Amino acid sequence: MFLIVKKTTPKIAGELRKIIAKSRFIKISVRFMKLNLGIMITTKCNRACPHCMFFCSPKNKKAVNLNIDKALKFIKTIPRMVDINEICIYGGEPTLYYKLLKYFISRLPRARRIQILTNGYFKDKKQLNKFELFCKWFNKKNNFVKISNDKYHDIFQDRKQLNELIKIYPNLVWKRREDPKEFIKMGRWQKHPIIFTKPVNCILRIESINIEQDGKIDFCCGGYSSAIGTIKEDFQDIIKKRHKFLKFLREKEGKITHDTCKRCRQYFSEYFKTSFDTRWGK
Numbered sequence: 489m490f491l492i493v494k495k496t497t498p499k500i501a502g503e504l505r506k507i508i509a510k511s512r513f514i515k516i517s518v519r520f521m522k523l524n525l526g527i528m529i530t531t532k533c534n535r536a537c538p539h540c541m542f543f544c545s546p547k548n549k550k551a552v553n554l555n556i557d558k559a560l561k562f563i564k565t566i567p568r569m570v571d572i573n574e575i576c577i578y579g580g581e582p583t584l585y586y587k588l589l590k591y592f593i594s595r596l597p598r599a600r601r602i603q604i605l606t607n608g609y610f611k612d613k614k615q616l617n618k619f620e621l622f623c624k625w626f627n628k629k630n631n632f633v634k635i636s637n638d639k640y641h642d643i644f645q646d647r648k649q650l651n652e653l654i655k656i657y658p659n660l661v662w663k664r665r666e667d668p669k670e671f672i673k674m675g676r677w678q679k680h681p682i683i684f685t686k687p688v689n690c691i692l693r694i695e696s697i698n699i700e701q702d703g704k705i706d707f708c709c710g711g712y713s714s715a716i717g718t719i720k721e722d723f724q725d726i727i728k729k730r731h732k733f734l735k736f737l738r739e740k741e742g743k744i745t746h747d748t749c750k751r752c753r754q755y756f757s758e759y760f761k762t763s764f765d766t767r768w769g770k
């Protein structure tokens with residue numbers, strides 16, 4: 489017998505888990521939830537773009553690298569029944585740490601898609617060769633290396649060279665071209681007058697959480713929501729907090745719209761009875 493559950497709440501998921509534990513003779517396939525997991529592995533970067541939302545730069549003395557083993561310990565608390573839709577590794581610049589990346593990726597759970605974001609900047613042939621070797625290693629089904637694609641990255645990318653590599657490695661692709669209006673006002677970009685137009689993402693049907701480089705976990709973009717926990721906790725506790733807060737948000741707003749994002753910090757402080765985390769700006 490196959491039981492497929494496409495959408496559920498932590499409460500129902502808990503009940504189903506109990507049923508599964510008891511069912512020795514019934515084969516049950518349960519899809520509890522879809523999850524997008526973002527993982528920021530560093531704030532170190534080989535560039536210092538004016539639109540960087542995380543204050544990344546080569547000179548960033550406060551740059552922090554994620555404690556990979558602790559992050560893996562947290563990731564292991566994600567129940568097997570969770571359908572991991574996507575794992576997205578970003579920074580700073582993840583390709584500054586190939587050894588770490590390979591170690592991390594080899595230990596990640598199965599996901600429909602694993603993607604790594606890079607700025608596509610390689611200062612010389614030696615660095616480009618190292619990148620190519622990594623692409624070769626990573627070139628497997630459902631793995632993608634995505635290259636940032638906007639007017640600020642164009643300035644330092646050798647697009648001809650990158651397009652040559654793209655022809656060889658099908659898993660190396662350009663990211664969708666981004667408009668500066670989609671950049672979230674945080675980090676260095678918060679001083680920019682452009683108005684943020686990115687749609688609200690907390691109402692999407694896919695659960696999403698981000699592990700940040702200091703081990704904090706948030707469920708929206710770091711600059712708009714705030715940390716709801718850390719990698720020392722259990723995945724299910726984090727998801728519960730996420731659901732409870734979103735319920736509170738819906739009760740306050742009725743319908744969540746683009747405009748809600750402006751008030752989200754205020755609700756966040758009200759709900760968690762804590763001051764807002766200002767890692768990425770005010």
Ligand code: SF4
Pocket residue numbers: 533534535536537539540541542544545579580581607
């Ligand atoms: S925007 Fe990307 S490439 Fe530019 S400084 Fe930030 S992390 Fe580095």
Ligand code: SF4
Pocket residue numbers: 687688689690691708709712713744748749750752
């Ligand atoms: S309303 Fe809050 S949680 Fe939802 S997308 Fe906006 S900032 Fe994020």
